[in-house]
Amino acid sequence: MQIPKLTLIAAVLDINDRYTREHARRVAIYARRLAERISLNATAVENIRLGGLLHDIGKIGLSAKVLNNTHNRLSDDMLAEVRRHPLMGVAVLKDLDIPAAVIDFVQYHHEKMDGTGYPFGLKNDQIPLGARIIRVADCFDAITTDRPYQQHKSWIEAVAILRQISGTDLDPELVAAFIVDIKENLISPDD
Numbered sequence: 001m002q003i004p005k006l007t008l009i010a011a012v013l014d015i016n017d018r019y020t021r022e023h024a025r026r027v028a029i030y031a032r033r034l035a036e037r038i039s040l041n042a043t044a045v046e047n048i049r050l051g052g053l054l055h056d057i058g059k060i061g062l063s064a065k066v067l068n069n070t071h072n073r074l075s076d077d078m079l080a081e082v083r084r085h086p087l088m089g090v091a092v093l094k095d096l097d098i099p100a101a102v103i104d105f106v107q108y109h110h111e112k113m114d115g116t117g118y119p120f121g122l123k124n125d126q127i128p129l130g131a132r133i134i135r136v137a138d139c140f141d142a143i144t145t146d147r148p149y150q151q152h153k154s155w156i157e158a159v160a161i162l163r164q165i166s167g168t169d170l171d172p173e174l175v176a177a178f179i180v181d182i183k184e185n186l187i188s189p190d191d
């Protein structure tokens with residue numbers, strides 16, 4: 001018997017801590033809005049939304065020591081563990097009834113345009129478009145929400161930071177489209 005995909009996803013997401021769950025929900029909404037704004041087709045938009053929801057699913061494999069870390073700096077060992085979460089996510093999802101594109105987005109959501117991301121150091125359009133979209137949404141949400149080591153910044157400050165990392169970390173065309181979207185909708189993800 002096949003378990004419905006969304007039931008499984010909801011169950012897996014529920015394992016995560018509250019912040020991760022809420023973060024995933026917001027990233028999915030920002031990513032969907034950006035995908036719609038650049039006129040991707042309905043299937044691509046839905047895959048990107050799902051990728052946003054699932055992008056950090058591999059964090060269920062992190063040890064409590066790393067998950068509960070409230071310091072700004074992680075030790076090298078802890079950092080190496082965190083950096084495994086995209087591939088852990090692939091391991092969690094690969095046997096579920098989920099489109100391959102969605103699993104790719106999970107796998108590549110920490111790759112950066114200049115090749116300094118992980119796990120593979122892909123550059124520019126070697127990184128799937130959906131993963132680049134999710135990364136913009138992920139960065140924006142990380143900046144505008146309270147983390148254990150950082151107070152949230154306003155969306156105006158966040159836009160300035162996105163501009164600073166546009167081209168090196170983030171896809172510049174996507175950053176430009178995202179900023180238009182944020183200015184129109186402010187930061188409310190409730191639509």
Ligand SMILES: [Fe+2]
Nearest residue numbers: 055056109110
């Ligand atoms: Fe992540």
